[in-house]
Amino acid sequence: MNAEFLQALRDLERERGLKTEVLLSVIEAALLSAYRRNFGTAQNARVEIDRTTGECRVLAQRTVVEEVKDPRTEISLAEAREIDPRYQVGDVVEIEVTPRDFGRIAAQTAKQVVMQRIKEAERNMIYEAFAGREGDIVTGTVHRADKQNVYLDLGKTEAILPAAEQIPGERYRQGDRVRAYILEVRRTPKGPQIILSRTHPGFLRRLLELEVPELQEGTVELKNLVREPGSRSKVAVYSRDPHVDPVGACVGPRGSRIQAVVNELRGEKIDVVRWDPDPSRFIAEALSPAKVTAVEIWEEEKIARVIVPDNQLSLAIGKEGQNARLAAKLTGWKIDIKSESQMAEIYAREYASYYGEEGGGGEES
Template sequence: MAAAVSANRLELLQIADAAAREKMIDREIVLEAMEEAIQKAARTRYGAENEIRAQIDRKSGEIRLFRVMEVVEEVETPATQISLADARHEKEDAAIGDFLADSLPPIDYSRIGAQTAKQVIVQKVRDAERDRQYAEYKDRIGEVVTGVIKRVEYGNAIVDLGRAEAIMRRDQVIPREHLRQNERIRGIIYDVRRETRGPQIFMSRTKPEFMSALFAQEVPEIYDNIIEIKAVARDPGSRAKIAVLSNDSSIDPVGACVGMRGSRVQAVVNELQGEKIDIIPWQDDQASFIVNALAPAEVAKVVMDEDSNRIEVVVPDDQLSLAIGRRGQNVRLASQLTGWTIDIMTEQEESERRQEEFTQQTQFFVDALDVDETLAQLLVAEGFSDLEEVAYVEPDELAAIEGFDEELIGELQKRALDALEAQSAVAEEKRRALGVLDELADLDGLTPLMLVALGEAEVKSLEDFAGFTTEELVSDRDAPLRNAGLDPLEAQNLIMKARRLAGWITDEDLEQASVKGLHADGGDEDDGGLADETPEQA
């Protein structure tokens, strides 16, 4: 820098041009850094209390120094301020708030001053370079890039991308993949962060998005959006499943991804160190999609629970190990791919479980209705599962069961009603013991069993209940009424009634919510989000 400072004018501009090209930043930024460095050195010479400005002519390279003073009514800092009267001696039309600049003679830079100036320029240029790198790469998240490994530290690789460096952490490297210095490597940029030591660019070879991007490079139909990659699940370096959908009925999505003699998929497999890839056709029918996702295992039957997003899959006894896969790999990847929790059981296990459920349900009716086992088994076999169904079903449906006459039906329904009343009495007592207030119990639509569930979840007043959203009440994993049989619309109406009674909303708001309920299937009406907002949120 000492040479740079003493250089002639044209050399100064040449140095700025060279630094700008080398660091790939704007020439103006380098010149501003030089001006700042000269100012700092000049303050050392003329006194740090002075406001010194340096100016480099952009065409000639001439350096000019100025001492700047502000025109004020009353001078508090003589080094940087000048009174209005004194200012008008130098400039007749000076006004308060103006700045006066006095030229200063050029200075000879000492070794310390030159070193200080150099540090300022280096720091300024480094900051500009970091800003340029961040601006360039922040919009490249999700892009596959190729770089050269500069070094490997504790399993983390530093990759030279040409215009910046990226880090590939150990958990983003494919297992059993050996990284060597100066080796070319591909990965996907999954995060770019602005940090004090400069922008941090993070690369990965284990993200599902990396596999998607590789297929997009190998399969033109994906690049052209004829084929869509709907979901990817990976066990990096071992196995993966990818679901694809064709927007053109004449093109087989699986065949297009496999390629002639497997050339396309093999190129991806080679890049991923031999990772085995199952390509699965996407289907909107979730049951069929899950069956496909469990390939190569054969599936005999599925039972879906959409409320909890779980599915029970029944497979032949000899297919169990294939469906689960080594260390549960196959079912785990299928679950990640579909977004469903998959429970796998054999046909024998399902048969045993169904028999156990049948026995338990039979015993329930035996105890609750005080009937013999045969009669209880007939009710279970006909699909009756709780006392409400027996008590309130049309007598004609019970009459369809062989051996059920009018007298027996009347007695059964009477006993079912008595049992329900007894249950309600017990639940009412428990509700009071839990401290659930009468104001909440009087809310039309909440049964005694629901009130007990709410009390156990510490929901005891109308205000407590009114603060719920629909999801929190019936949909979330720990929702207090998750198993109460309420659908979301019923839950929403209950919450709105509670808010009206609590004084949070008006009858007009409640009417608007009811209108929305009438149009729920169409999705065109809007209640303004009242059912999902507390008063504070609203």
């Protein structure tokens, strides 16, 4: 090693933020290990790199004693005073023991250490760049895919879109550009691992925020959303400004805003409904697109009975119960849906039961 090597380290400090002094200390520790490994010595030693010239020396450390028992670690007082008459018993004397071909080992070791530190620094920079972005959306290019995971190239690093976070039915081909939600950033021995999702509710939330300025400004608030990825979602919104229609703001002119989100989600249907502090009105809204006649609620049990016109029953329930299921998740209420004719029968039975018992009680045998 020489002065040019030191200058290269200083260049790295400017370009990559790797502290020269830290690098030199790490290189000295690595060289000491290399010295012990290659020369099989058990003596105490240290490696010193001159901060001006770059010269590398191995210094054996020996304790000054009256009588030497182990010449590898001890030196007599007489020998020590030949080096410096001020030495006393118990002092530590350093004697240069640099091997003849140690320069070659030093150069190889230093190169390995520096390259490793550069890799670690790059990994740390990537981790720091993404660690604070959990909950953001990124765009990547499909680099490769296996039976379970899709790997996206984000430029400086690669991210993983696991099978569980992929929208059912989606297919990914090499070179496709894909947007996804940063679910988690993990620090691993091989570098940062970025986990993405296209099924997380946060992905839909962020897409809406990107498309709807009123959500970004805070005029419209997204109160809650639920998803069955690839199939249907429900979004409850509220406006802090009475002059702004929250549903209209999210849908956009001629449905342009919501359609952009639907396209990104490959056709996933999105119901945007108005949030209301009155649970009866909110539950009725949540069952959109079905029309609701009335809502009866039992506050303590958080149970609601919803009455709909006969021709709206199947729409209110939805295919395989999906509409009712999502409405229940969105509102936090257990919802029981009945048609008007079903309710007429229930009321008739209740009426007959009540008045039948009352009449029976008044008869004489």
